[in-house]
Amino acid sequence: MRLTGLATLIALVSAPAMAETPLAVEIVTAKAVPDERVYSLTGEIRARDELAVAFPQGGRIAEVLVDAGATVAPGAVLARLDAVQQEQALRAAEAGLSTARADHRQASENLDRQEALLDRGATTRIARESAEDALRIAEGALAQAEAVLDRAKKALADTEIVAPGDATVTSRMAEAGQVVGAAQPVLELALGTGFDAVFDVPEGMMTLGPPPERVTLNAIDRPEVTFTGRITEVSPVVDARTGTVSVTVGVEDPPETLSYGDPVRGSVTLSGPAHVILPYTVITALADSPAVWQVDPATMAVSLKPVSVERYETGTVVLADGIADGAMIVGRGAQLLYPGRVVRAVEAGQ
Template sequence: MTLRVFGGRQALQTLSFWAALTLAATGAVAEEPLAVEIVTTTRSAQTLTYSLTGEVVARDTLRASFPSGGRIAKLQAEEGDKVKQGAVLAQMDSVQQVQALRAAQAGLSTAQANHTQAIEDLDRQDALLERGATTRISRDSAEDALRITEGALTQANADLERAQRALDDTTLAAPTDATVIERLAEPGQVVGAAQPVLELALGSQIDAIFDMPEVLMSTPRLVDEIDLALIDRPNVHFSGTVREVSPLVDAGAGTVAVKITIEDTAPNITYGDAIRGTVTVTDQPRIAVPYTAMSATAAGPAVWVVNPDTMAVSLRPITVERYQTGWIILSGGLDENEEVVTRGAQLLYPGRIVRAAGDSQ
């Protein structure tokens, strides 16, 4: 190979050419800042509104039933009826009970007659014994007979009481002033002992019951009043307060039953009405970032934070308070006035230089 050495002006031109190529190659290797969307974090309080649909229910309910089984002869209460204490609601076939009562009454009459006769026999034996006209054995036998009749009388009274109670049990009466909510049986139906026949609402107080998602219970918030409105009358509003929160979570639906006391000033409401409850609360100030800023590390959620001096990014772990449409609400990990990458985060790696989309290079 022959090495040719250029001299003078030609050599200077060749050196300049190679220097230009070297500079061009260096510029090609240098990475340009990546255009991304950047937001500056701010802390602000959010007003949260939750609405659920529930049902109007009686505060105190009772499932009325017969103490013993049998066939229902009459069911005199209809749904929505208001009944007074002692009113007959239903009756069961009572032929056997009536016969048993008559037999018990006859047995009691016989026992009473025997007891009366035994008293008279003892009195006569006492008189004869005083005159010496009878023996002590005869007198004691008369006393024993009296004791036997006393036991028989007691048993007859118990049988009569039991027969009367059995007959009374064939009539179902209202234990107090109530409203019939639901019929659970029909005339002619054979029911077992303690099988519910009617559901009654006791008194006049009513509640609204809601199945609240468990996630809404995870962050306790103080709620003074709840705005209520019937579904068929959405323009009529009234208030309620939380009365009871179930300690159990429905395993199938993942909800918690919450009962709301409806004030007496509420408009005309009936049991079973569909009702909507709305709660508006102001959460404590928190930092929120768009959902597109979400990334992750092995430890959990994270976001890309921009160093404003160098425009280099780094991955910062965050603590998520909750999610809502389009936003991630944080409880830790970021402070105010920090710059976070939103769109374009999937193209980043630690130390990557970025610029805000729209800014000139």
């Protein structure tokens, strides 16, 4: 009996000493929050309405009168071709028209004279009809001379590029002395005052959901300048070289300092259903899936819970399912755990 009592006493005395000390770990409370993601890309400001202007005929450029960035008014001459041949053709056409007019006037007077003589019986009807035929021929020659003159004037006018309206020169693609062909672009104009921001969006981003209604824009060199835009066009073709899709954003409230070619940053916020977002330190693994250590608030014992990861972000993990809102999850210190291990919470960084 003495030996039995002694053993019991030793067991009672040593039991607290043999009990496992709770492991100090960081405990994070899971909380489902709206899934909002902000995406930013860099684009370029371009003209909403662009026009490439060219000469309707080929030739050697005599002068280009504007540079990129210049603002021009309607009717302003922007560039000229060497027009020596056209000027000579115009002078020849003017001389031909003067001759045709003189011949027409002479034929008309001759017909009047023949009709007067015929009334007095001083000439024959054949002579009168011959004078009428000569007038008809003179009329045809006059009409032809006028048409030749019109063509010569148009050919001379085609040696100049004229601004079709208020515009800004965005690109100069030819220089004086250069020989250009018909319809070869010489200048690029921005018509009106509208601005577009054009972005090359990675193809994968186009699958994230419908595009947002508004895009927030910031000038790269002036981040404090903020304005907005609306997506107006999405290219149906993926660029095979870059794997991107061209997206055009119409600027709605451009600042006064905005100009063509300025780099801008476009930002959009995409919202989705609420997800549990936890620090990356909570993630461990089972044999076939990611997992986290969940704490039983009654006993403070841990157990492994498989989870499904929606995506990984910098410093955090967004869970698709597996953890309920309000669950207690072990953060730092999870590498020392095993199922049933009792833990206690400490402040982060301790």
